[in-house]
Amino acid sequence: MKTTKLLLAIACGSALVFGACKKETDTASSDKAVYGSYKITGKVWYDQNTSVTFPGPEPMNNASIIAEINSYDLLDNPPTGTSPKMYYSTASNGGAYLLTIDVGNKAVPITVYPQDFDGDQTNGTTTLRKIWTSASFNVSGIKGGSRVRDITYL
Numbered sequence: 001m002k003t004t005k006l007l008l009a010i011a012c013g014s015a016l017v018f019g020a021c022k023k024e025t026d027t028a029s030s031d032k033a034v035y036g037s038y039k040i041t042g043k044v045w046y047d048q049n050t051s052v053t054f055p056g057p058e059p060m061n062n063a064s065i066i067a068e069i070n071s072y073d074l075l076d077n078p079p080t081g082t083s084p085k086m087y088y089s090t091a092s093n094g095g096a097y098l099l100t101i102d103v104g105n106k107a108v109p110i111t112v113y114p115q116d117f118d119g120d121q122t123n124g125t126t127t128l129r130k131i132w133t134s135a136s137f138n139v140s141g142i143k144g145g146s147r148v149r150d151i152t153y154l
Contacts, residue, residue: 035074036143040067040099040112044091046132046153051124057152059095064088064115065151067099069141073108097151107140114151 044065045057065088072082091097101110114134120127132153139147 038101038103038141039146042150044095044151063091065097066113068111103141107142110139110141
């Protein structure tokens with residue numbers, strides 16, 4: 001009888017201990033953004049031959065374009081120390097480029113950095129070697145959106 005009571009007490013105690021433990025749920029799910037994409041596209045131009053007034057600047061193939069977002073902006077409740085996320089594109093035929101950025105349902109600040117490069121520029125008689133530069137620009141991206149932005153190197 002004492003053994004039965006002891007076993008019953010142990011069983012009840014175990015049920016209370018293990019029954020009181022809740023199953024862990026994913027509380028971080030609200031911290032995750034619902035991803036979609038935001039597209040930035042356009043053409044890259046530079047005026048390689050200044051002696052030609054028409055058609056003007058030429059399309060630049062092989063120009064490198066980098067976009068940066070702070071991955072902190074993708075989360076509703078971000079942890080500290082979240083690092084930037086980078087996206088890369090290279091201008092192809094006719095100077096066209098496309099950046100596809102992961103974004104969510106809220107606007108995310110995006111900074112686009114056209115990369116400097118060195119190359120020749122001629123005025124018809126003299127050829128100069130120069131560093132071509134273009135200013136960075138900012139856009140705000142949201143899932144499903146797009147922006148067309150041409151880039152001109154000077």
